[in-house]
Amino acid sequence: MNRVGLTTLKQIAAATGVHTSTVSRALDPQKRHLVANDVAERIAHVAQSLGYQPNRVATSLRTGRSQLVGVLLPDIANPVFAPILSGIAEALATEGYSPIVADAGNESAQQIAFVDNLLNQRVDGMILATVSRDDDVVGHCLDRGLPVVLVNRFEFRDRVSSIVSDDELGMRLAVDHLVSNGHRRIGHVSGPLDTSTGLLRRDGFSRAMAHHALPAHIEEASHFTREGGVAPARALIGANAALTAIVAANDLLALGTFDAMRMLGLRCPDDISVVGHNDMPLVDLISPPLTTIRIGHREMGQGAARLLLKEIEARDGRVQHVILQPELIVRGSTAPWRTPDPP
Amino acid sequence: MNRVGLTTLKQIAAATGVHTSTVSRALDPQKRHLVANDVAERIAHVAQSLGYQPNRVATSLRTGRSQLVGVLLPDIANPVFAPILSGIAEALATEGYSPIVADAGNESAQQIAFVDNLLNQRVDGMILATVSRDDDVVGHCLDRGLPVVLVNRFEFRDRVSSIVSDDELGMRLAVDHLVSNGHRRIGHVSGPLDTSTGLLRRDGFSRAMAHHALPAHIEEASHFTREGGVAPARALIGANAALTAIVAANDLLALGTFDAMRMLGLRCPDDISVVGHNDMPLVDLISPPLTTIRIGHREMGQGAARLLLKEIEARDGRVQHVILQPELIVRGSTAPWRTPDPP
């Protein structure tokens, strides 16, 4: 049953007295020149007045292109994904594509189930924000000839394009900021090390500390969540290294660090300075306002969509890694370190 | 060109020596009984081993059902939509449906363009989080026979089902909380009055104040954003009504109210108590932690998806309005009102 009032090629053909193939050609800018000018104009006019819009499903079946892109997120509720998704949706829309969003969690098996589902919808490509290192989801897509782009995280193999923030630079900015404010004993609450962000930020932290010839104290969180940050932060603080600052691998972990400090009766930044990562919404409003590393998430989403569209068009499997420059945002959670015993 | 390795009915038919129609029936639980048992089993086995998954595009073209649902959001970046979208995606996934998300903004013309696009994708239904009062988007969908459900906001006509929070109750909770803490001079930063949330919350505020025989001071914000809250908050404070508390129509407006107070050198809750609405993520961490009205956004999204799926199945146009109970969350932005001159 045809949906109410939706015009088909056949109707236009009937109304103009030509064959559907002629109508199809007349309405396709690429093929319009194959049709006599007056006829094409007549067809365009009728199509216009009937409000004709091509049925994408039929087009998709015939051509194999659906104008749909799958977007796999590990957790929609995580505030960093909203601007990424927004950027993706925007960039896709300008090229006539639409995103199908899947909140696929962190388990590989479930992610693959979602990919298969999207594959059945015949999406033209996939944007993954989910990958952990050496993920099998990427291979799964690639095996099936599906273009893939990674966003926010990337894998340590050169199979597909990606767009991420310069995590190493971000950590250097954070550490340099603290060091230039007199901090020397600095700890790091790292993210899960099976994600590129977790690993690269940890490495970036270590290298930045080494550069200043300082020892790196590190504890790993199991998840990028506020709750996940509490235990490692407590561990760092309790390790009697007398830390004066903590760099967290993302803002949520920084919030968990605040929680841990509160439990231990420590104050920020008076006792310990804290730096986050991401500059997600509202962290400027919490108390104290969070010093953090700003990442252009929206631009990241746009870039991911553009990379994917390019690959969909060209299908040359050309791998490209875009790295965005992060920016240090200084707020109230960091303060200069006063010498232990003021005069 | 067929995507690498994707099995079709025809291949299974060839492999089992039967006609595609038989394969189709054997794999459809509804029709399996029309096929001899042994044959059906053989087919199922082959289908399994070839990893057959029906091409949704073909099914969609033939049956007119795409298993896709359009979701129209006014602003993905707004934190309240993340949990709503998450709930929608989850509830849809359990029934084999997927959401196509459109960040459609607030302009009716653009929203309609997105609807048309989704219509071309032959979505089975639409979830709108965008409606303003007496919106033409709803009519546009209805005219085309597309099932629609409204989420978070609703329209003042009884055309389609909706799921919203009890805005009036929410405001009553807020006002009662303030009054029971000794506040008498209470203002309201309302949302745009062309949205149901804006209007209903304003009315709820007025009624709750009237119930206590108190005068209602109200200023309207042009948008539900932090920036949009500043001007009306300043206006309220400047109106020399000596307000002791402000109820904002949502959390972002409450944050704008904080901004305005900061500009004016006022402190919260010492000088003025503030109540928000939504309990979006992180408002428990800002300074002072925001007293607000919690809404089950995730449940709201799930409910919307379920309402829509029901309508898609039944197509009886039965209109249903679900109203969720909000909850008062008391935090640090509200405090008892001390008499102006303490002893």
Add this chain to the structure above:
DNA sequence: TGACTTTTTGCAATCGATTGCAATATACAT
């Protein structure tokens, strides 16, 4: 064995748009 059910299977059309190929029409040259 023949008549009649019931079960199982295949045929072919269909959804709507696209496209290679062939057919017709028109223009141009000789």
Add this chain to the structure above:
DNA sequence: ATGTATATTGCAATCGATTGCAAAAAGTCA
């Protein structure tokens, strides 16, 4: 007028799954 090139148009197959109808096969009963 004839031939050749070019511009238009139509035909029919195709993408993959579904489904009404008819044909074939199997089962039942007298």
